[in-house]
Amino acid sequence: MNGYFFSFEGPEGAGKTTMIGKLESFLRGRGFDVMVTREPGGVRIAEAIRALILNREYTEMDGRTEALLYAAARRQHLLEKIVPALEAGRVVLCDRFVDSSLAYQGFARGLGVEEVWKINEFAIDGYMPSLTVYFDIDPHIGLERIRQNREREVNRLDLESLSFHDKVREGYRELAKRFTDRIVVIDASRPLDDVFSETAAAVLSRLEGRSKRDFHESGRDDSHWT
Ligand SMILES: Nc1ncnc2c1ncn2[C@@H]1O[C@H](COP(=O)(O)OP(=O)(O)OP(=O)(O)O)[C@@H](O)[C@H]1O
Numbered sequence: 001m002n003g004y005f006f007s008f009e010g011p012e013g014a015g016k017t018t019m020i021g022k023l024e025s026f027l028r029g030r031g032f033d034v035m036v037t038r039e040p041g042g043v044r045i046a047e048a049i050r051a052l053i054l055n056r057e058y059t060e061m062d063g064r065t066e067a068l069l070y071a072a073a074r075r076q077h078l079l080e081k082i083v084p085a086l087e088a089g090r091v092v093l094c095d096r097f098v099d100s101s102l103a104y105q106g107f108a109r110g111l112g113v114e115e116v117w118k119i120n121e122f123a124i125d126g127y128m129p130s131l132t133v134y135f136d137i138d139p140h141i142g143l144e145r146i147r148q149n150r151e152r153e154v155n156r157l158d159l160e161s162l163s164f165h166d167k168v169r170e171g172y173r174e175l176a177k178r179f180t181d182r183i184v185v186i187d188a189s190r191p192l193d194d195v196f197s198e199t200a201a202a203v204l205s206r207l208e209g210r211s212k213r214d215f216h217e218s219g220r221d222d223s224h225w226t
């Protein structure tokens with residue numbers, strides 16, 4: 001596997017999409033072959049699952065159903081898009097990956113991180129990002145940012161209570177403590193340029209400083225929760 005797999009995580013409105021867009025131009029300018037994608041989504045079947053999960057009308061959706069749908073979307077996305085890009089030596093920038101399921105469904109929804117990890121372990125079959133950038137932000141600030149962004153549609157998860165969003169953040173922080181080698185934490189409440197320079201530095205150091213062997217092994221090392 002010649003490519004590099006980076007995921008970007010955080011509560012609503014943390015700035016993931018904005019930072020990925022800036023990073024894409026930055027890395028392309030340095031000659032990297034970059035592919036940007038997102039979860040849930042990225043390929044036809046996963047985008048259809050996204051529309052189903054995030055539909056505001058489906059208020060009756062059970063938590064386990066939700067977790068299984070995210071994992072199913074992830075499986076299809078990984079096989080159809082991420083793995084081929086990595087095999088082609090590309091740099092993959094993925095807006096959310098398995099940590100979203102651990103933080104949202106495992107912690108905030110209360111399904112349990114181990115349980116959610118188990119179904120995802122089946123879905124991802126050992127593929128993990130070599131680096132995950134976690135944009136840490138108080139959900140009050142993040143939700144206010146998205147409220148002010150009129151182009152962004154409000155989805156079913158956005159409508160969860162503030163205490164749910166607080167738990168999402170708590171979950172991410174626990175994951176960051178658990179996976180210190182893989183997850184880098186960035187304070188996303190600061191001005192855009194500051195957040196970007198720290199993000200670019202973290203990604204570049206991983207791209208320039210790690211061999212293919214390190215990349216492969218870091219994925220395997222992380223592939224268990226307990
Ligand atoms: N550091 C920042 N300071 C102020 N505003 C920001 C910052 N980063 C992003 N924003 C703004 O916040 C809003 C949300 O940003 P963005 O869509 O990138 O977040 P996101 O993490 O992808 O959100 P979500 O996952 O909820 O869709 C946008 O209007 C964006 O311009």
Ligand SMILES: Cc1cn([C@H]2C[C@H](O)[C@@H](COP(=O)(O)O)O2)c(=O)[nH]c1=O
Pocket residue numbers: 012038039040070096097098100101102104105155157158
């Ligand atoms: C991958 C994944 C996502 N979620 C949640 C997080 C967000 O509320 C939405 C996705 O919307 P975004 O605007 O693209 O960030 O889905 C989740 O709960 N579990 C997951 O695995």
